[in-house]
Amino acid sequence: MTLSRRTLMAAAAAFTATPRTVWAETPRVLAWEDLIPPGVPYGEIIGEGEIDALKDTWLPEFDENATKLNMELHGAYIKMPGYVLPIDMSTAGVTSFIMVPYVGACIHTPPPPANQLVFVDSKKPWPSDKLWDPVWVTGKMRHELQSTSVADIGYALDAELIEVYEW
Numbered sequence: 518m519t520l521s522r523r524t525l526m527a528a529a530a531a532f533t534a535t536p537r538t539v540w541a542e543t544p545r546v547l548a549w550e551d552l553i554p555p556g557v558p559y560g561e562i563i564g565e566g567e568i569d570a571l572k573d574t575w576l577p578e579f580d581e582n583a584t585k586l587n588m589e590l591h592g593a594y595i596k597m598p599g600y601v602l603p604i605d606m607s608t609a610g611v612t613s614f615i616m617v618p619y620v621g622a623c624i625h626t627p628p629p630p631a632n633q634l635v636f637v638d639s640k641k642p643w644p645s646d647k648l649w650d651p652v653w654v655t656g657k658m659r660h661e662l663q664s665t666s667v668a669d670i671g672y673a674l675d676a677e678l679i680e681v682y683e684w
Contacts (some may be wrong), residue, residue: 544596544655549618554587562630583630586660586671596655598682610642628668639676651682
């Protein structure tokens with residue numbers, strides 16, 4: 518079968534006219550353990566710390582592994598689940614938040630280590646009536662160690678899409 522030059526030109530024109538959304542990048546789906554660099558066991562980022570049995574509290578001790586980040590994730594287009602801890606909020610909703618791996622992280626317990634927290638910025642506000650819902654966040658991940666009054670954070674994510682996480 519031979520293709521004419523006219524057929525090839527028409528196919529090339531159709532290819533370039535195809536909307537970009539058809540060729541959009543598929544995000545890499547991450548779990549929280551993916552934020553820890555390969556070869557660093559989770560058990561080695563949190564030490565024993567101080568336990569107060571009378572007050573029923575635990576203040577974990579983090580070592581240098583707690584701030585080690587997975588180098589493969591810098592600049593990666595990802596999708597991951599988590600919970601919203603609001604930072605910037607208005608009547609329209611939340612535009613900046615810390616994504617945490619479990620409900621109550623940073624509020625009711627000591628914060629997780631830096632490599633288990635993601636600072637998320639979103640142009641589209643997440644509704645304030647959905648703060649307790651787990652979410653999927655899709656966007657571009659980067660390394661950005663930062664300290665806040667709440668916790669030390671290892672990653673930052675520019676959210677392109679935030680949606681309710683469904684089992």
